[in-house]
Amino acid sequence: MSSFSSEVKNELARVVGEQSCCHIAELASLMRMGGTMLIGGNSNLGITFTTENAAVARKVLSLIKNGFNLKTEVVVTRGRRLKKNNSYLLKVVPSPVVTSLLSALGIMRDDNINVGRDTGILRKSCCRRAYLRGAFLGGGSVNKPEGDYHLELVTGNQDFAKTLVRLLKNSGLPVGMTERKHDYIVYLKDGDAISSLLRIVGAHNALLAFENVRVVKEMRNQVNRLVNCETANLQKTVNAAVRQVENIRRIQETIGLDKLPQNLKDTAKLRLEYPDATLNELVDAAGGIVGKSGMNHRLRKLEEIACGLLHGGKDESQN
């Protein structure tokens, strides 16, 4: 698991839901991710919950203790090998009270087990946020922003996975779902969507870190695109004038010259009027309102715009 995932989880484990309804929603989702039911003496139910994150274990423990008077035990299994994480197992000892906890969480309805079609606890937006937070804490991971954008929630429960997909879709996020062995993977692969989810669940520090890297990364991509485009243009023709005319025509055909700022629009029209003129001749033709370096700057600006149009917002690095 990447360290960025742990960073997000450690932060989310400290986020406290707005109201008691949200505590229930968050715990319900955590239990769907990492909980297992136990059957004890007299057919009393108990629960076990496992996680590799200590902060998540503490949160689940406090959420359970918060509303219900239940006896709990914690077992820590130390990772024996290097880089193998510790594992935390929480056990809610079987008792008649566990049934009322499971009912409150919507996991039991009357005498039936509800497999993951949670609707009642998801009516309010505060609770929907808490539910998504619980899902990430219980079974989420996210790549560090320097790598490919990828966030996923992994569960063995198909109905629960579908509920998560629906919630994310309703929040306007482009979400996908796929199967891997016996698991359902609900994933986001878009930088904006991952940012939005971090904001929705309340991971504000992680969001800031994510966005900082993203800004630098996207600026670098943009610069690379321009450099590649200009290099390609240079190879295409050593004649700057011909290249400038091509660039201006490209702008004309895509967005139109009227979309340009007035000074660039004037320069573009001038170059089209005098396609063979040297830089000095263009300056003269402009009637001396702009000097040689100013004219050169405007022509470069037009080239940048044309290169930007050629590559759109896509992440290609060559043409």
Ligand SMILES: [Zn+2]
């Ligand atoms: Zn709520």
